[in-house]
Amino acid sequence: xxxxxxxxxxxxxxxxxxxxxxxxxxxxxxxxxxxxxxxxxxxxxxxxxxxxxxxxxxxxxxxxxxxxxxxxxxxxxxxxxxxxxxxxxxxxxxxxxxxxxxxxxxxxxxxxxxxxxxxxxxxxxxxxxxxxxxxxxxxxxxxxxxxxxxxxxxxxxxxxxxxxxxxxxx
Numbered sequence: 001x002x003x004x005x006x007x008x009x010x011x012x013x014x015x016x017x018x019x020x021x022x023x024x025x026x027x028x029x030x031x032x033x034x035x036x037x038x039x040x041x042x043x044x045x046x047x048x049x050x051x052x053x054x055x056x057x058x059x060x061x062x063x064x065x066x067x068x069x070x071x072x073x074x075x076x077x078x079x080x081x082x083x084x085x086x087x088x089x090x091x092x093x094x095x096x097x098x099x100x101x102x103x104x105x106x107x108x109x110x111x112x113x114x115x116x117x118x119x120x121x122x123x124x125x126x127x128x129x130x131x132x133x134x135x136x137x138x139x140x141x142x143x144x145x146x147x148x149x150x151x152x153x154x155x156x157x158x159x160x161x162x163x164x165x166x167x168x169x170x
Contacts (some may be wrong), residue, residue: 009034009122011130012053016046016060016072017092022115026059030126043072050076052083056130059122061103062093069093073108088129092117103151 013035017023027039038055040046043064048056058076062069069091079085091104094115103111110132111125 008127008130011035011057011126012055013037013126014046014055014087015039016041016043016058016064016069018061018064020043022061025119025133026122030034030059030123033123035126043067043069043075046072047075047118050079050084054082055087058084058087058089059126060089060091060109062091062100063094069109070103070107073104077108088120088132090125090129092122154167 008030011034015023015026015030015032015037017039018024018041023039023041027037030037038049040049043060044067046058046060057122060069060072061072064072073089073091076087076089077085090111090113091109092113092115093100100114104112105137110129113122114123123158
């Protein structure tokens with residue numbers, strides 16, 4: 001990833017992937033580039049995680065069991081911005097129909113990648129979306145005052161949780 005390595009430092013990424021190997025590779029790769037990763041196996045688990053913490057980027061498979069990634073992102077987009085409704089999102093899928101990217105975009109994803117995606121390309125997209133999401137959050141913050149980052153509820157818990165999870169991923 002070269003110059004982009006530092007762009008993932010401290011980013012919170014929620015990975016939603018039902019395939020164990022793919023989920024582990026994504027989580028490990030993102031964490032090695034400095035991201036704080038929470039990896040879950042289903043849309044339902046993703047919603048639970050979103051209720052706890054808003055990630056900087058959501059990275060989701062489309063072909064999930066029970067509720068697919070398209071239904072997940074539609075649910076996410078209905079949330080209030082303060083609850084993650086505007087989180088930048090990347091779809092990753094094994095589906096290869098020509099209109100899959102359009103369908104993912106219409107559902108609410110900003111980027112769409114087909115598996116087997118080159119990981120550095122995917123990680124660069126995550127970094128770029130995180131930057132754009134931070135710009136939007138700054139604009140929103142100018143409109144309404146919020147607590148300083150270290151004073152936000154759950155900041156210490158998120159850090160401790162990331163430290164606890166990182167050795168498991170490595």
